[in-house]
Amino acid sequence: MRLATWNVNSIRQREPHVARWLERVRPDILLLQEIKCEAAHFPELSFASLGYRAEIVGQKAYNGVAVLARIPVEVTHRALPGLPDTDTQARYIEVRAAGILVGGLYLPNGNSGGADGFAAKLRWLDRLGDHAAAMLDAQTDFALLGDYNVCPTDADFAPGALAPTDALVRPESRARFRRLLWLGLTDAVRALHPAAPNYTFWDYQSAAWERDSGLRIDHALLSPVLAERLTAAAPDRAERGRAQPSDHVPLVVDLADPPA
DNA sequence: ATGCCGGGTCCTACCCGA
Numbered sequence: 001m002r003l004a005t006w007n008v009n010s011i012r013q014r015e016p017h018v019a020r021w022l023e024r025v026r027p028d029i030l031l032l033q034e035i036k037c038e039a040a041h042f043p044e045l046s047f048a049s050l051g052y053r054a055e056i057v058g059q060k061a062y063n064g065v066a067v068l069a070r071i072p073v074e075v076t077h078r079a080l081p082g083l084p085d086t087d088t089q090a091r092y093i094e095v096r097a098a099g100i101l102v103g104g105l106y107l108p109n110g111n112s113g114g115a116d117g118f119a120a121k122l123r124w125l126d127r128l129g130d131h132a133a134a135m136l137d138a139q140t141d142f143a144l145l146g147d148y149n150v151c152p153t154d155a156d157f158a159p160g161a162l163a164p165t166d167a168l169v170r171p172e173s174r175a176r177f178r179r180l181l182w183l184g185l186t187d188a189v190r191a192l193h194p195a196a197p198n199y200t201f202w203d204y205q206s207a208a209w210e211r212d213s214g215l216r217i218d219h220a221l222l223s224p225v226l227a228e229r230l231t232a233a234a235p236d237r238a239e240r241g242r243a244q245p246s247d248h249v250p251l252v253v254d255l256a257d258p259p260a
Numbered sequence: 261a262t263g264c265c266g267g268g269t270c271c272t273a274c275c276c277g278a
Contacts, residue, residue, distance in 0.1 A: 009266080009267060009277085010266090010267055010268075013266090013267070034267085034277085036267070036268065037268095060268090060269085061267090061268045061269060061275090061276090062267095062268075062275095062276075062277090109276085109277060109278055110278095111276095111277080111278065112275090112276065112277080112278095149277095149278070161278090162278075166278075167278080168278060201278070203264090203265080203277090203278065204264085204265035204266055204267090204277095205263075205264040205265045205266090206263090206264055206265090207264090208265095215278070217278075244266095246267095247265090247266085247267095247277085247278085
């Protein structure tokens with residue numbers, strides 16, 4: 001089973017990139033973040049012609065997540081469980097597919113909106129931890145992929161790419177990411193590649209790509225049983241070097257078939 | 261310390277991202 005996640009920074013701008021990439025990589029499921037449109041404007045047809053059906057949690061202008069799948073999926077959540085109803089930002093979608101749950105998430109950045117904005121990011125991480133704990137309690141196998149907007153350690157960003165006060169590296173953000181690991185989840189990329197940076201994002205500004213001033217903020221976390229099936233996990237760096245790229249690249253995770 | 265670039269929208273000046 002091949003799972004992938006990609007913050008595309010507008011699906012309407014990145015439609016040709018995504019279509020070409022699907023043809024080449026052929027994931028079973030691709031989770032998209034920052035589609036930046038309502039469902040009615042999502043270019044479903046160009047992906048349908050490649051054999052992918054779309055499930056969309058859209059929002060005008062900002063945020064927005066979606067699932068493209070070439071295997072049957074059933075949507076289990078269109079928002080992160082536990083968040084107040086007043087939070088209408090489109091940042092979470094979850095599907096059941098091939099006997100597992102696959103969540104696609106776009107965490108708040110936490111640098112805008114002052115103290116309230118940062119607190120909202122931490123609350124989102126708290127609810128994600130609660131949801132992961134509930135799925136573990138239910139003995140459900142699951143994967144949580146997406147743009148976490150957290151650099152878990154100092155090895156996860158290029159020197160000088162972020163200030164120590166940045167919401168992506170603040171201790172409160174990292175503590176909540178560690179809680180996910182301490183619950184028993186596996187960071188798929190780090191499990192297979194303990195040392196290489198494996199950046200997934202390079203800012204459009206300051207020639208960040210040319211200087212390889214990147215961040216590792218897109219992650220794939222696996223429940224214990226799925227971690228046993230992990231065979232490969234890596235960002236697709238080459239996508240950042242193409243014309244009119246997203247500032248994020250896809251992250252691809254391969255899982256072996258479950259034991260018979 | 262700020263802008264850089266590149267999306268978006270109440271359409272063109274400003275908000276937001278990370």
